Amino acid sequence: MPKVAPIDSRAALLTVEAVDKVFPGNVQALRDMSLTVREGDFISLLGPSGCGKSTALRLMAGLSQPTAGRIDWAIPRQKGDLGVVFQEPTLMPWATVAQNVFLPFRLEGRAYPSVRDDVLNALKLVGLDRFQNSYPRELSGGMKMRVAIARAMVTQPRLILMDEPFAALDEITRFKLNNDLLAMQARIGCTVIFVTHSVFESVFLSDRIVVMAARPGRVIEEVRVDAPYPRTEAFRTSADYAAHCRAASTALEHAMAEAA
Amino acid sequence: MTDASTGPAGPSAPLTAPPVVDAEEARRARGRRMERTARWLLPLVMMVATIWLWDRIVAWNEIPHYILPGPGLVWESLTTDWPILWDAALLTGRITLLALIIAVIGGAGLAILFNQSRMVELSLYPYAVILQVTPVVSIAPLIFIYVSSKTVGMLLCAWIVAFFPVLSSTTLGLNSVDHNLRDLFRIYGASRWQRLTMLQLPSALPYFLGGLKIAGGLSLIGAVVAELVAGTGGVGAGLAFRIQEAGYRLNIARMFAALALVAAMGVFIFAALSLLSHLLLRKWHESALSREG
Numbered sequence: 001m002p003k004v005a006p007i008d009s010r011a012a013l014l015t016v017e018a019v020d021k022v023f024p025g026n027v028q029a030l031r032d033m034s035l036t037v038r039e040g041d042f043i044s045l046l047g048p049s050g051c052g053k054s055t056a057l058r059l060m061a062g063l064s065q066p067t068a069g070r071i072d073w074a075i076p077r078q079k080g081d082l083g084v085v086f087q088e089p090t091l092m093p094w095a096t097v098a099q100n101v102f103l104p105f106r107l108e109g110r111a112y113p114s115v116r117d118d119v120l121n122a123l124k125l126v127g128l129d130r131f132q133n134s135y136p137r138e139l140s141g142g143m144k145m146r147v148a149i150a151r152a153m154v155t156q157p158r159l160i161l162m163d164e165p166f167a168a169l170d171e172i173t174r175f176k177l178n179n180d181l182l183a184m185q186a187r188i189g190c191t192v193i194f195v196t197h198s199v200f201e202s203v204f205l206s207d208r209i210v211v212m213a214a215r216p217g218r219v220i221e222e223v224r225v226d227a228p229y230p231r232t233e234a235f236r237t238s239a240d241y242a243a244h245c246r247a248a249s250t251a252l253e254h255a256m257a258e259a260a
Numbered sequence: 261m262t263d264a265s266t267g268p269a270g271p272s273a274p275l276t277a278p279p280v281v282d283a284e285e286a287r288r289a290r291g292r293r294m295e296r297t298a299r300w301l302l303p304l305v306m307m308v309a310t311i312w313l314w315d316r317i318v319a320w321n322e323i324p325h326y327i328l329p330g331p332g333l334v335w336e337s338l339t340t341d342w343p344i345l346w347d348a349a350l351l352t353g354r355i356t357l358l359a360l361i362i363a364v365i366g367g368a369g370l371a372i373l374f375n376q377s378r379m380v381e382l383s384l385y386p387y388a389v390i391l392q393v394t395p396v397v398s399i400a401p402l403i404f405i406y407v408s409s410k411t412v413g414m415l416l417c418a419w420i421v422a423f424f425p426v427l428s429s430t431t432l433g434l435n436s437v438d439h440n441l442r443d444l445f446r447i448y449g450a451s452r453w454q455r456l457t458m459l460q461l462p463s464a465l466p467y468f469l470g471g472l473k474i475a476g477g478l479s480l481i482g483a484v485v486a487e488l489v490a491g492t493g494g495v496g497a498g499l500a501f502r503i504q505e506a507g508y509r510l511n512i513a514r515m516f517a518a519l520a521l522v523a524a525m526g527v528f529i530f531a532a533l534s535l536l537s538h539l540l541l542r543k544w545h546e547s548a549l550s551r552e553g
Contacts, residue, residue: 063443084447090440094462094544106458107448135544 007207007224010038012074013158013191014060019069021055021217028216029055033069035210035219037159037191042182044202044209045195046248047255052217053195057161060193075158079108083152083160083190087167089144091136091151097123098132101151115154122154123147125184142173149181153188160185162194166201175236178204182231199252203244204236211248213255220255223248329513337513338520345502345514349521352483352498355411356529359418360479366419367426367475368468374427375434375460376452392424396482400489410490417489418482422475429471433464466545469537476529484522499525 014037021030030052037043045053058064059071061084075081083104091100101122105115112119123129126146136144145165152160166174178201185192196202202209209223225244227235235241281289311331317323318330325333338345370388374381400417407413437460445455487500497505499518506514541547 061443061447063446079449082447084444086440086443088440090438090444092441092459092462094465103444103458104448107445107450107454137544137546 007038007041010040013037013039013041015070015072015074016056016060017070017072019056019059019066019071021052021059021064022067030059030066031216031218033217033219037193039158039191040189041208042185042192042206043194044206045193045212046197046199046202046209046252047212047217047220048197048214048252050214050217051212051255052214053212054163055217056212057163057193057195060159061161080104080155081158083155083157085145085148085152085160085162085165087164089136089141089148091144091147093136096133096135097128097139097147100136100147101154103151104155118154118156122150125153125187126150126180142169142177145169145177146180149177149184153184153190156188157190159191159193162192164195164197167197174201179233181205182229186230199245199248203241203248204231209248209251211251211255213258220258221251223251326510326512329516333513334516334520337511338517341514341517345499345518345521348497348499348502348518349525351496352480352487352500352522353525355414355418355483355486355498356480356525359415359422359482360476360529362415362419363422363426363475363479364472367423367471368430370423370427371430371434371464372456374431376456388424388427391420396421396485397489400486404490414483414486414490417486418479421482421485422479425471425474425478426468427471429467429474430464433467434460436467437463466541466547469533469540473530473533473537476533477526480522480526480529 016033016035016037019030019033020028022028033052033056035043045056047053055064059066061082073081092103095103098119101119102112102115105118106112120129120132123132126149128143128146128150131139131143136147139147148165152162166177169177181192182205192205194202194205203225207225207229209225211220211223212218213220223244225248227238227240227244315330315332318328329337370384374385396417399420400413403416404410404413407416441459442455445459450458483498484500487498488504491501499522503515503518503522506512506518
């Protein structure tokens, strides 16, 4: 089972070392960011818009290169070790749900029959196995996001990067997906880095909250949420949860004050 | 915010009461039924009325047939001259279809080439535009000076008119890929070929089909113009040539009959391409959805 080891004794998976990112026009999107991502972490990057949290995620995904500093995988990275979920579901509208989830394998050159079970298992994990032959337009917003999560998880990645995946969903759907996301993470035991601007979401989901400030984007402090997993609805109403939310809010206020 | 539902729960089961149809819904259903009938009935009525009026105008004013033949005379010409007209239609149809095929291959092929190499695009695109904006009627006589084969000349004319919509709409489509999907393909290490075939071409399909519908009509125009310029030597006579010839002989009825065939051919091409587009897109594309309610 993941999550048994205390955070600091887990093995490192990805290290971000003194990373700067400067965009044309001398816009400093990220300054001196350092972060050690450990196996089994659920890290939230929390901060106001413009604090570089999405930039940090893109750098970790390898979609852009840091201006200075290094980002290194501690393990030899294989294809399929990284899954990504964007703010929009980002499904291919011309492909069925199963074909969408099959995409990472297809790009590796695998044939569908050889991975059919993985695809169906991933869909079962998000509760959409009955919809494998549906097209994205037939699904609701929450269901599309589930398909995107299934696609990110289908290769059993070591690391999943999520960029405000539930920001556009209504609160009821978001709570449900939060619960399910934790259950899924526990099942496949992956590491998650989750960008959000919701204090509540970050406390409920993560064991480490990295609070960031804007202009220039930088890390202000890290808040540990040491509540045990599995976390359920009961945690959402507990005093422990409220205390952590207060701590994260205070840190976020500091971050806002720094930026102002 | 979006009104996303809460997840995979299916539609809730209907209650036991029989469905209640309120007055507004009933009125709307009636309206829909009427529109369905009107959609084919009204154009038909319109056509019958027009033909009747045409017939009456000719009869009342005793217009001679070499000025304006009545619809009966046109019909007679259509049936008695059918062998001639049918051969002509086959020829024009063949040129149109071949030109359309070449336009599709050339237009889509160029679009893919442009998309893959910016340098090629920068070098060639202006000339594609020049070719497009120069009226084909003015290029056609030149073409027939240098191209000895009438068929090739006519194909070239029709192609020049028809390829551009395919090129420009496919180019637009290839560049309209969802940027997140593009990022996703990068993260999974997709090759250029995979990105083209699995991402860009499907994204471009609706745009391509839009261009194709325009190209279908244009290739017929191109074929007709080419025939008018080329005359008949060697390849037999197409519909446009028959119209011209009948005009010289003051056989106005046959002119109308041939014209009707050209129009019918245009409608057929448009309908066939619309059907093709619908079949390819109906499963997933917004344009092909029938919205309920």
